[in-house]
Amino acid sequence: MSDRLITHLRHVALAVPDYDRQHEFYTTMWGLTEVEHDSGITFLAAEGSPEQYVVRLRRAEEKRLDLVSFGAATAADVDALADRLIKQNVRIISEPGEVETPGGGYGFRFFDVDGRTIEVSSDVAVRVHRRLEEKESVPVRVSHVVLNSTDINRTREWYEKHLDFALSDTLIHPNMGDMMHFMRCNPQHHSMAIARGPHTSLHHISFEMRGIDEYMRGTGRLLRGGVRKIWGPGRHLAGNNTFSYFLDPHGNTLEYTTELELLDEDAWHPHVYDFTRPEVSDQWGTANPMDEFVAAESFNDPDRGVFVAPPV
Structure with missing residues (x-):
């Protein structure tokens, strides 16, 4: 599948009404690490992952799935995918451009057939991560x-x-x-x-x-x-x-x-x-x-x- 433009799953973003309770659960109980927060948004990383974050929590009045983010190998692949989706009449939310979240990158967003927001990005900086040790029971x-x-x-x-x-x-x-x-x-x-x-x-x-x-x-x-x-x-x-x-x-x-x-x-x-x-x-x-x-x-x-x- 050398022509495949999407490479992997990056992260999932959730909107949550009880933000403080959710933040405590994901960091204290589930085992993720806060890497950045700003104005009611928290970015949570997995200790063994090169991704900047694997879960994003956003304070909101209503619970929802904000988006699912996938990776692409290069900016050219992002552009190629965007061009393809536009020609196929997929509803584009934002055209390819700079990603303004931890690690930056180049990406765009669109709706899938069920109306979910999907993001595809490339060139996101690699997070400094580590190999988990024996008996460490937190997500890799x-x-x-x-x-x-x-x-x-x-x-x-x-x-x-x-x-x-x-x-x-x-x-x-x-x-x-x-x-x-x-x-x-x-x-x-x-x-x-x-x-x-x-x-x-x-x-x-x-x-x-x-x-x-x-x-x-x-x-x-x-x-x-x-x-x-x-x-x-x-x-x-x-x-x-x-x-x-x-x-x-x-x-x-x-x-x-x-x-x-x-x-x-x-x-x-x-x-x-x-x-x-x-x-x-x-x-x-x-x-x-x-x-x-x-x-x-x-x-x-x-x-x-x-x-x-x-x-x-």
């Missing part, structure tokens, strides 16, 4: 983001056509059809997934841990701290990654994971998995059963940011 980096859509096949086709994402695997329900598409922009099994939901919203943000031991220690720390667990710990079949899902104070679902599969893209053929089979949802059999109540937790609230660009 952001792993992937999962988005709820009322028509996941339309959304999948949009990302394939306009942004060159590729399908890795699909989860189905024998009576309801396609339930989740795992999409990739690099050899990682998925940097994004599209889940079937009753409305457009954020499903979850996933964070990579150093290893199994650190993943379990982090899961245990959150349980001891009284953070509400939705599902896990376990290991999925699609992606072969571990999972522990929790709710942040505003009901956004977050995941600790590790060992997400890397694919040989030239040889890979997508699988179709029936997620009602227990070994598909959880190979280990250690997680609480996936049922309609667990699934509903990650429907989240309807996104107030559909086709409304964030103010910053």
